[in-house]
Amino acid sequence: MPTRRLLLSLSLGAFLAAPAWAQEALKIEQPWARATATSAKNGAAYVRLVNGGPAVDRLLAASSPVAARAELHTHLNEDGVMKMRQVAAVELPPGATVAFGPSGLHIMLFGLTGPLKQGTTFPLTLTFEKAGSRTVTVTVEGAGARGPSQGG
Numbered sequence: 001m002p003t004r005r006l007l008l009s010l011s012l013g014a015f016l017a018a019p020a021w022a023q024e025a026l027k028i029e030q031p032w033a034r035a036t037a038t039s040a041k042n043g044a045a046y047v048r049l050v051n052g053g054p055a056v057d058r059l060l061a062a063s064s065p066v067a068a069r070a071e072l073h074t075h076l077n078e079d080g081v082m083k084m085r086q087v088a089a090v091e092l093p094p095g096a097t098v099a100f101g102p103s104g105l106h107i108m109l110f111g112l113t114g115p116l117k118q119g120t121t122f123p124l125t126l127t128f129e130k131a132g133s134r135t136v137t138v139t140v141e142g143a144g145a146r147g148p149s150q151g152g
């Protein structure tokens, strides 16, 4: 029975995948960045963090080989003017989804080793209080992109 064989392989696949999935209480989704001008010294990267675990976690730091230094930043409206501010940590309560984006939280990349070119990727390591360090692959989108082009 072809149907039964298909069901068996599907359930086996789900079983094998379960341990890795269970460990990933903290998910880093859709890492992306905007392409930068050739002369740009700085850039920014964005992610969506989902805390599926039972405890609060915190994003504490970021680093990437494409930048001399990375900081956690947000945008604040001060008397009608949007300004960037460094934040010490990004709090992730249980069940929370925290979306970074061009007008809010971002990972600021200072001292780019070269321009971020559309269609390329680069590694980004995020360090969490509980989940430890995780490295993800950031996709570079167009210079005016409002979000990631894949994985809506």
Ligand SMILES: [Cu+2]
Pocket: 044, 073, 074, 084, 085, 106, 107, 108
């Ligand atoms: Cu910034």
